[in-house]
Amino acid sequence: MINKSKILKSYNNKIKLLDTYNKFYYEKSSPKVTDEIFDKLKEEIQLLEKKHDFLKSKNSPSKIVGYKPSKNFEKKNHKVPMLSLSNAFTEDDLINFEKKILNYLSEEKTFEITYSAEPKIDGISASITYKNGKFISGLSRGDGKEGEDITKNLATLEDIPKKIVSKDFPSEIDIRGEVFITNRDFENLKEKFANPRNAASGSLRQKNPEETKKIPLKFIAYTFGYENGLKTNTQSDFLINLRNWGFKTNPLNKTITGVKNLIKNYEFVEKKRPNLDFDIDGIVYKINDFSLQKRLGNVANAPRWAIAHKFSSNKGISEILDIDIQIGRTGALTPVAKIKPINIGGVVVSNATLHNEDEIKRKDIRIGDTVTIERAGDVIPHILSVDLKKRINQSTVFVFPTKCPSCGSKTIKEFNKVTKKNDAVRRCSSEGYKCEKISIEKLKHFVSKEAFNIDGLGKKIVEGFWKLKLIQFPQDIFKLDYNKIEKLEGWGRLSVENLQYSINQKKNISLERFIYSLGIRHIGLENAKLLSKHFISFSKFKNLSIQSDYEDLLNIDGIGETQVNSIKSFFSNKSNIRVLNELEKILIIKNAVQNSDNGLLKNKTFLVTGKLNGISRAEVKSLIEENSGKTISSVSKKLNFLIIGEKPTKKKVDYAKQLKIKVIDQAEFLKMLNKSS
Ligand code: IVH
Numbered sequence: 001m002i003n004k005s006k007i008l009k010s011y012n013n014k015i016k017l018l019d020t021y022n023k024f025y026y027e028k029s030s031p032k033v034t035d036e037i038f039d040k041l042k043e044e045i046q047l048l049e050k051k052h053d054f055l056k057s058k059n060s061p062s063k064i065v066g067y068k069p070s071k072n073f074e075k076k077n078h079k080v081p082m083l084s085l086s087n088a089f090t091e092d093d094l095i096n097f098e099k100k101i102l103n104y105l106s107e108e109k110t111f112e113i114t115y116s117a118e119p120k121i122d123g124i125s126a127s128i129t130y131k132n133g134k135f136i137s138g139l140s141r142g143d144g145k146e147g148e149d150i151t152k153n154l155a156t157l158e159d160i161p162k163k164i165v166s167k168d169f170p171s172e173i174d175i176r177g178e179v180f181i182t183n184r185d186f187e188n189l190k191e192k193f194a195n196p197r198n199a200a201s202g203s204l205r206q207k208n209p210e211e212t213k214k215i216p217l218k219f220i221a222y223t224f225g226y227e228n229g230l231k232t233n234t235q236s237d238f239l240i241n242l243r244n245w246g247f248k249t250n251p252l253n254k255t256i257t258g259v260k261n262l263i264k265n266y267e268f269v270e271k272k273r274p275n276l277d278f279d280i281d282g283i284v285y286k287i288n289d290f291s292l293q294k295r296l297g298n299v300a301n302a303p304r305w306a307i308a309h310k311f312s313s314n315k316g317i318s319e320i321l322d323i324d325i326q327i328g329r330t331g332a333l334t335p336v337a338k339i340k341p342i343n344i345g346g347v348v349v350s351n352a353t354l355h356n357e358d359e360i361k362r363k364d365i366r367i368g369d370t371v372t373i374e375r376a377g378d379v380i381p382h383i384l385s386v387d388l389k390k391r392i393n394q395s396t397v398f399v400f401p402t403k404c405p406s407c408g409s410k411t412i413k414e415f416n417k418v419t420k421k422n423d424a425v426r427r428c429s430s431e432g433y434k435c436e437k438i439s440i441e442k443l444k445h446f447v448s449k450e451a452f453n454i455d456g457l458g459k460k461i462v463e464g465f466w467k468l469k470l471i472q473f474p475q476d477i478f479k480l481d482y483n484k485i486e487k488l489e490g491w492g493r494l495s496v497e498n499l500q501y502s503i504n505q506k507k508n509i510s511l512e513r514f515i516y517s518l519g520i521r522h523i524g525l526e527n528a529k530l531l532s533k534h535f536i537s538f539s540k541f542k543n544l545s546i547q548s549d550y551e552d553l554l555n556i557d558g559i560g561e562t563q564v565n566s567i568k569s570f571f572s573n574k575s576n577i578r579v580l581n582e583l584e585k586i587l588i589i590k591n592a593v594q595n596s597d598n599g600l601l602k603n604k605t606f607l608v609t610g611k612l613n614g615i616s617r618a619e620v621k622s623l624i625e626e627n628s629g630k631t632i633s634s635v636s637k638k639l640n641f642l643i644i645g646e647k648p649t650k651k652k653v654d655y656a657k658q659l660k661i662k663v664i665d666q667a668e669f670l671k672m673l674n675k676s677s
Helices: 002-027 035-051 091-105 183-187 196-204 209-213 235-245 259-275 290-296 357-363 436-447 459-467 474-479 482-486 493-505 511-517 525-535 538-545 561-571 574-586 617-626 650-658 666-672
Strands: 075-077 114-121 124-131 134-140 146-148 172-180 218-228 254-257 280-287 306-310 314-327 333-344 347-353 370-375 382-386 411-416 421-428 508-510 588-590 605-609 641-644 662-665
Touching (some): 002 035, 091 259, 091 290, 091 306, 114 235, 124 196, 124 218, 172 196, 183 196, 218 235, 259 280, 280 290, 314 436, 347 370, 357 382, 436 459, 508 511, 511 525, 511 538, 511 588, 525 538, 538 561, 561 574, 605 617, 605 650, 641 650, 641 666
Parallel strands (some): 605 641, 641 662
Antiparallel strands (some): 114 254, 124 172, 280 306, 314 333, 333 347, 370 382, 411 421
């Protein structure tokens, strides 16, 4: 026994040392020791692992090629953001997707949509810039707006042409696609990486391109970002062009019309899936016509004109050991089934979400039940069905807590004014910051990447600080007792100084991030952006607490009643107001940059009544806003133009005339934009 612990200690020390050398070499780019010493240490570790089965470390050199992916790549903006895709799982999801598109385009049900259907390779996306036919640079996706400059690593890929001479190749273009490893090549790397995707990602982000070169990475192209001089009107033609220019494209790409045919193709590809040499997790459908794509535009960070149809995942059977109740940032009580760990498609699953109280009731899920669990892509595993034949006699119906397990407050189901139904979700009714779990979750959100993005203040640390009563409200983060923290286990002078530095750095924040960080229900990144554009300054935003002009918010395209109700309830909570007042004293909240307001519809307000021809309300709204105009929701003195379509509301037209507001038809409106109907 003594021997075993001695070996473990020596092994761990060696791993630590290797980690330090690695950091110096790969992150700081200044080796601390010679290559010989480094290699010898690596060998010693491997030898120990071979000799003693009980030795395993995630930092073991047997598991990693070079060091973990470097954090030190230079960050660069994508000229055009790299979007993500929304998911569809069923035929109904696809029917809905098409319905929404037809609505937006204001087309009849009979309008046939043609799609480019492209198998979705599960790899790492990259964007490669060409200027005058020459490979210039390459970025990883990063957060979609800003990627890492991995030019040198991408240059090692054979599938990425370095020079393109075709006459029709645009003078500048970002070619985007997927970097991946074939399953056959992965066989040789199995020891080193958990799956092909990790292998691709790890090797693509090595500091030393020579390390990348050792791995047979492949590249399949499928879209573009910024372009100048692209002469193509459809995605299917673009894919043909890609091949002519020397890129590889997916051999299973197809052009398909109608949902029924999409499903046929889906079933065909799904059957082929086990025999393919690369992992795919679904099929991407893109509206083929670029002019329709342009009209549809984006919602949040995904295009309206594309969707990923995911393959049904892997399933497994296990037993529910317990049902835990987790409390989220908005007070929602989410039941989670603790299950006997099982391996589903290479991943060990020990938790499955049960969604909400209604879901448990509907499926009558009980502790002790034998259940089928499904894991689809990166979505949290969930329970598909209960095997009633295996139910034990003593089992009892699960009773959902009527008191919050964290703070003891009553739990309630709110009435949703929009859907006119009770919410499926039960929530803790406390004021928020008073409930330990809610407060912790709110703080985690506050410091998270897309909000204040405070380095060194991860989830575990937030939890620890809360328990030590160092933080309860967001403002406490900026008033931390650093002397006290320095004395805590695991902290030292340097780490405290680093924390203090990163917190102070983040006192300067954009209004958009600030609004998002407050964690108001239904106000995600995109809505926060819309609100910040609307209010421009923090003081105007805060004014909502005294001068409650909530109706006006409904005029913002994208903000609906649900969001407005949630904002109302946020401002009616005293502790939220206190948080805003305190944060105002500490932070510098930058005004939002106003949209270029020199468009054709500058300073003009519009309202539509009746059905327009070939253009939906949503699209009209976007058009107006793109041209610096505003849409409002009712006829009032503030209105400049009432646009009338078929069957307008008579009351609106009469009232507008009474107020001497200009009443125009669709053609007149389009004329204002120099467009013909
Ligand atoms: S198009 C339009 N096409 O899927 C915005 N993406 O969730 C999406 N992907 O990050 C890009 N195959 O890594 C597109 N044929 C394909 C794709 C594809 C795989 C990945 C890509 C992207 C993710 C979006």
